[in-house]
Amino acid sequence: MSDALVQVSDVHKVYTRGAERVDVLKGLELEVGRGEFLALMGPSGSGKTTLLNLIGGLDKPTSGRVAVAGRDLTRASPRELAHWRARHVGFVFQFYNLLPVLTAARNIELPLLLTGLSRAERQKHVAAALELVGLADRAGHYPMQLSGGQEQRVGIARAIVNDPTLLLCDEPTGDLDRQTAGEILDLIAELNRRYEKTVIMVTHDPLAAERARRVLHMDKGMLVEAQAA
Amino acid sequence: MKYLPLLWRNLMRRKIRTTFTFLSITVAFFLFGLLMAIRTGFGVGIELAGQRRLLTVHKxxxxxxxxxxxxxxxxxxxxxxxxxxxxxxxxxxxxxxxxxxxxxxxxxxxxxxxxxxxxxxxxxxxxxxxxxxxxxxxxxxxxxxxxxxxxxxxxxxxxxxxxxxxxxxxxxxxxxxxxxxxxxxxxxxxxxxxxxxxxxxxxxxxxxxxxxxxxxxxxxxxxxxxxxxxxxxxxETKTATEKAFMQSFANQIGDTGAILTAIAAIVFFVILLIAGNTMAQAVRERTSELGVLKTVGFTDLTVMALVLGEAVLLACSAGVVGLALVTLAVPALAKAVETFLPIFYVPGRSLALGLGLAVLLGLASGGVPAYLAQRLSIVEALRKR
Structure with a gap:
């Protein structure tokens, strides 16, 4: 039995739009080891985000198997998947997806609301996450009061506040300038290196992909090339 | 309680819209209180009269x-x-x-x-x-x-x-x-x-x-x-219970209880549409945020409860204010109407009924949006920005 953290076996994903059938993933096979930093590259529509959604338990494959840490996600109920995501996965989005009505601290606290932690304990975790992303002095700021890079740091803090095993990043630097993107990638790389988070990052940006230890290319729903970074 | 700041901040997202909806519900519950006071005025004699006393009048x-x-x-x-x-x-x-x-x-x-x-x-x-x-x-x-x-x-x-x-x-x-x-x-x-x-x-x-x-x-x-x-x-005489006489007297000016109940029902139906529209818009506007909540681990039921909680919070807070205002206003109004309605007050049971209606209004107005939020696919929701 493989010791990979993520195992994707013969996964197909088909969407139907009216009478049209779209094969997004076509028998995809993938293994991601524990502590790995993997970059998924490919053109728009190649199935990168769909694959990321399947690995994060946000969606289910049409056929095939997706397992993380030995747990078969394809057999879990929506409720079980929600609980699993809360404990084991952190998501980082291209457009940050912060709730505009909440402060940075309240946004980061969201996943902790699902735990049995007391308010004081939650605040302690939030403070630690803010410290880690270098925004300890922005706790009370609303997203619209933050720069893009700061918003993404808050997004990363929200993703790691529960100390997940797996960090899934969907174009995390896609909306940032080059310098800020570099800082965000440094942060993600540090989370992988220092805190041993397994990172899977979807990106169009070759410079971003360079930070990963492994890069995979996708096209038309299949892995077409693999190379070690 | 830990979700209260989230509910409150979501309600305050569109302050003007929430304020108008809040005021509409407040006015509705104020009217409800007034109607209950009028109904009490018309009906209290009947309820109190009971069967112990008879009245004998000319046939x-x-x-x-x-x-x-x-x-x-x-x-x-x-x-x-x-x-x-x-x-x-x-x-x-x-x-x-x-x-x-x-x-x-x-x-x-x-x-x-x-x-x-x-x-x-x-x-x-x-x-x-x-x-x-x-x-x-x-x-x-x-x-x-x-x-x-x-x-x-x-x-x-x-x-x-x-x-x-x-x-x-x-x-x-x-x-x-x-x-x-x-x-x-x-x-x-x-x-x-x-x-x-x-x-x-x-x-x-x-x-x-x-x-x-x-x-x-x-x-x-x-x-x-x-x-x-x-x-x-x-x-010749006609003898009947005091209650029957009171009821007969009240019926001469129509079934006031039914009329007042019908007015209250219409008012609540209109308010249900207003509050329901507010909640539907609120949920539609933040589809992607609901997707984010589900992504970080909120279950479908928790998301549904949050939307329902928001609707109930709005309806209950406005309802309580409306009922409080009518409770304060009725004693002053009682003096103005005492010639026609010597008994004019909002009974405690009507206030309790009002609170119950506020909860129901919240559940009804938030029901459909909450159901839709619960059914929302994460992938679809995250696509909407």
Whole structure:
């Protein structure tokens, strides 16, 4: 039995739009080891985000198997998947997806609301996450009061506040300038290196992909090339 | 409680829209409180009346007098515990618009048959022993500023003195009664029947009889027995429970309870549409945020509960404010309407019903948006920005 953290076996994903059938993933096979930093590259529509959604338990494959840490996600109920995501996965989005009505601290606290932690304990975790992303002095700021890079740091803090095993990043630097993107990638790389988070990052940006230890290319729903970074 | 800041911040996201919806719901519950106060005013006599007391009136019409001699015959009817008589006087104080109920009665009989009129010991004695005395309700005293010892002139509208003295009855306020419960009418004036007879001459008649039965379960039987005694006489009677009379009287101006309930239902239906629209818009606007909540681990049911909680929070907070405002306003309004509605207040059970309706309104207005939020696919939701 493989010791990979993520195992994707013969996964197909088909969407139907009216009478049209779209094969997004076509028998995809993938293994991601524990502590790995993997970059998924490919053109728009190649199935990168769909694959990321399947690995994060946000969606289910049409056929095939997706397992993380030995747990078969394809057999879990929506409720079980929600609980699993809360404990084991952190998501980082291209457009940050912060709730505009909440402060940075309240946004980061969201996943902790699902735990049995007391308010004081939650605040302690939030403070630690803010410290880690270098925004300890922005706790009370609303997203619209933050720069893009700061918003993404808050997004990363929200993703790691529960100390997940797996960090899934969907174009995390896609909306940032080059310098800020570099800082965000440094942060993600540090989370992988220092805190041993397994990172899977979807990106169009070759410079971003360079930070990963492994890069995979996708096209038309299949892995077409693999190379070690 | 840990989700409260999230609910509150979401409600405050569109302050103007939330404020208008809040005010709409507040006004609806204010109106609800007013309608319940009016309904109480119309219906309280009916609810309190019960089956213990019968009223015997002239079969043709309540305004036709009955012979005084019927008193002894009714008292002798099996099943009757006590009987007394009452006569509508219809007097006014200074001006016809100063209308209030005033009746000539047997001073001891009225206190016995209506124990809900509470009269203190000294007042009771003065009332029974003062031939020209008047027993008045607490609210009536407050309305005209009357106090014990005052002499009040009452202008009759259809009784005429036989003695040629000025066309006015002067009474001395000898007692002030209060209701045993808030539902009791405290706006009436009673005076001695004997004094009325002295001034107008004794025609040997009274307005109607109030009868207390020994066993409320046999009230109908006793009523028939009373009426049978006077069948085929010049003054046939119609006897029924006080409750039946009150209901019949109320029905003459329509089924007020049904009308008021219908108005309240229409108001709530309109408010349901307004609040429902607010919640539907609120959920539609933040589809992607709901997707984010699900992504970080909120279950479908938790997301549904959050949307429902938001709707309930809005409806309940506005409902509580509306009910609080109407509770404060009604005592002031009561003074303005006491001529027509002597009993005018929002009962505690109506306030409790109002709170229940607020919760229901929240659940109903948030139901569909919450269901849609619960069904929302994460992938679809995250695509919407």
């Amino acid at each position: 043709m019409s309540m305004i036709q007098p009955l012979p005084f001699r019927y008193l002894a015959q009714i008292q002798g009817t099996p099943g009757v515990r006590f009987v007394t008589h009452m006569t509508w006087f219809g007097g006014v104080y200074q001006d016809p618009k100063n209308f209030f109920a005033n009746m000539a009665v047997d001073p001891e009989g009225i206190l016995r048959i209506y124990p809900e009129f509470v009269v203190d010991g000294d007042d009771r004695e003065r009332w029974v022993n003062t031939r020209t005395g008047a027993l008045i309700g607490r609210k009536l005293a407050a309305r005209f500023g009357w106090k014990l010892g005052d002499r009040i002139p009452i202008q009759p509208t259809f009784f005429r003195p036989k003695d040629g003295k000025p066309d006015t009855f002067e009474f001395e306020v000898v007692g002030i009664y209060r209701g045993a419960t808030p539902d009791i009418d405290e706006t009436q004036l009673f005076f001695h029947y004997k004094y009325l007879m002295e001034r107008t001459g004794d025609p040997g008649t009274v307005g109607w009889y109030a009868v207390e039965v020994e066993d409320p379960a046999r009230a109908d039987e006793v009523a028939h027995a009373i009426d049978r005694q006077f069948a085929n006489s010049p003054a």
